[in-house]
Amino acid sequence: MEVDELVNKLYNKYPFTRIENMDSEAWAGYEAIGARIQEAVAATGKKRAVVIVECYPGVRQEEIVAGLADSLAPALIVRSEDAALEPSEVDRIVERYMTDDRVFGYMAPFRIDEFYVPARIEAMRRQLNEVDNGIAIVIGFGASLIAEGDVVVYADLARWEIQQRYRSKEVSNWRTDRVENDILRLYKRGFFFEWRMADRLKKSLLGKVDFYLDTNVKDAPKMVTRQALFAGFAxxxxxxxxxxxxxxxxxxxxxxxxxxxxxPKREHPYAWGFDGVPEENSLYFQYGDVKVELPAINLVFFESIKLLGDRVYARFGAEFPIRFDFLDTISGGNLSLQVHPTVEYIREQFGMNYTQDESYYILDVEPGAEVYLGLKDGIEPEAMLADLRKAEKGGFTFPAEKYVNVYPTDKHDHFLIPAGTVHCSATGCMVLEISATPYIFTFKLWDWDRLGLDGRPRPVHVDHGSKVIDWNRKTDWTTSQLVNRIEKVKEGEGWTEERTGLHELQFIETRRFWFSEPVLHEANGSVHMLNLVEGEEATVESPTNAFEPYVIRYAETFIVPASVEAYTIRPSGPSAGKKVGVIKAFVRE
Structure with missing residues (x-):
């Protein structure tokens, strides 16, 4: 069975958007890509032409050079990063933003030109000027600083692919003297420093390049014109x-x-499913027979207002503030007992503008499933913190049930978790986590006496956690404010709309719809993120035929941009005529 036939019947692991009227603007493989770049060079009419290949950190630069060599026959290859500061100097400059912690740093404000040496740039420019005839290639992270270029290519890759290259030790961090084998520290430097700087450069440059190069798959590049890329965004x-x-x-x-x-089976069971995290996930754009993969955050950068809405953009800028992901503990173990920072704390300690408010929507359970949430009445904060610190040192098991409420849970329950609330999903839950997006800012308080997959203790942050726990969130408050606050909002023939959260302290609103007939959803100034939480299939349609019908299947997360004025969702396929359910999240007014 072909992949495209398979995904029509099951959860679609390879969703794509077919981009209209741009089939001739995409190429696959270095031979075709090199030939197209050669055509672009020839069109300049210059005897000497400079091809700039600006790279996101982690791109396989030598593969690109080798792949283009036959087509372009470069007279000179300049590796721009030879003009950057020495790694030891980069380490010195960014050290205060990295901190000694394995997980947390501080959002660094740098731009790429701050790490290049003007004299070295000038020396490279003189090298380029010495080429009388032919093509000179300038490649690297910062290549666009060296020359304007007669043809400019942007080489990109998805955030998830970078992490895989870290894990395989194929790549390390950019311009560092430190040999680092700790994946958490590699990711930390990327998250707090490199990717922020690279994204600033990308946002300033991508609208002016000639071509966009997808380098996610080894030796299988895809390239599109800038016009085709931005048509895909639009x-x-x-x-x-x-x-x-x-x-x-x-x-x-x-x-x-x-x-x-x-x-596919893995040595260790799957714990996370990331199906709605634009900063981490990618997009597939299909141009004829060419499927291009690109970081989903690119869409957020370049279609911010159409995607997010004016109101959301005014509040968050070019950031996607909602995240859906899966946490699977069915026949597994407890998540770490944890708490998320308050807005004030995350801003002062890490340079973030908002925090990780979240919720657990229970997609499925097995018998005995539970959720830890909020603190028990009558506990003493000092005693709880003392026990947490004792457990952190080892040789002592933290008595979680002594301090934290434990709630039995069932399918379609919804637990709200504003920042400062102690919580964790216990074994037996399949959680659809609906949250704000600063997703690495989890302060683990207790991790059940276990090691990480790397054989090392997982980081625990009792000191951070102690400063943000809201000690007033006791049993009565938690039960009344955070557990299944479900109320009917509207109903019509064949459908019901319920408000399920989030808490008043959180900026995300969630609505659940049960329906056996088509139900209308209207724009409200915010992007919508949804998941089909019950039923095999549903179809999203435009009342004005503004877009083609879009089929979704059970557990799939999908996004409806703020620019879509209205849409309907109806049960379809095997679910036609049956009652199905979706949960929708958006930013409150």
Whole structure:
């Protein structure tokens, strides 16, 4: 069975958007790509031409050079990063933003030109000027600083692919003297320093390049023109779409994802499913026979208002503030007992503008499933913190049930978790986590006496956590404010709309719809993120035929841009005439 036939019947692990009227603007393979760049060079009419290949950190630069050599026959190859500061100097400059912690740093404000030496740039420019005839290639992260270029290519890759290259030790961090084998520290430097700087450069440059190069798959590049790329952005920001999901093992991983998403078996069970995280996930744009993968955050950068809405953009800028992901503990283990920072704390300590408010929507359970949430009445903060610190040192098991409420849970329960609330999903839950997007800012308080998959203790942050725990969130408050605050909002023939959260302290609103007939959703100034939480299939349609009907299947997360004025969702396929359910999240007014 072909992949495209397969995904029509199951959870679609390879969703794509077919971009209209741009089939001739995409190429696959170095031979075709090199020939197209050669044509662009010839069109300049110059005897000496400079081809700039600006690269996101982690791109396989030598593969690109080798792949283009036959077509371009370069007279000179300049590696721009030879003009950058020495790694030891880069380490010195960014050290205060990295901190000694394995996980947390501080958002660094740098721009790429701050790490290049003007005298070295001038020396490279003189080298380029010495080429009388032929093509000179300038390649690297910062290549666009060296020369304007007669043809400019932007080489990109997805955030998830960078992490895979870290794990395989194929790449390390940019311009560092430190040999680092700790994946958490590699990711930290990328997250707090490199990717922020690279994104600033990308946002300033991508609208002016000639070509966009997808380098995600080894020796299988794809390239599109800038016009085709931005046509893809514009089309995607005008219709429902999905991100390309990925799944990752963890120490508490369960069995639900493997069984229901039909994932390949792994040595360690799948714990996470990332199906709605634009900063991490990618998009597939299909141009004829060429499928281009690009970071989903690019769409956020270049179609911010159409995607997010004016109101959301005014509040958050070019950031996607909502995240959907899966946490699988079915036949697995407990998540770490944890708490998220308050807005004030995350701003002062890490340079973030908003925090990780979240919720657990229970997609499925096995018997005995529970959620830890809020603190018990009558506990003493000093005693709880003393026990947490004692457990952190080892040789002592933290008595979680002594201090934290434990709630039995069932399918379709919804637990709200504003920042400062102690919580964790216990074994037996398949959680659709609906949250704000600063997703690495979890302060683990207790990790159940276990090691990470790397054999090392997972980082615990009792000191951070102690400063943000809201000690007033006791049993009565938690039960009344955070557990199944479900109320009917509207109903019509064949449908019901319910408000399920989030809490008044959180900026995300969630609505659940049960329906056996088409139900209308209207724009409200915010992007919508949704998931089909019950039923096999539903179809999203435009009342005015503004976009093609879009089919979604059970557990799939999808996004409806703010620019879509109205859409309907109806049960379809095997679910036609049956009652299905979706949960929708958006930013409150």
């Amino acid at each position: 089309q995607t920001a005008s219709q429902p779409f999905r991100l390309v999901p990925y799944f990752d093992p963890g120490v508490w991983g369960g069995t639900w994802l493997e069984a229901n998403i039909e994932l």
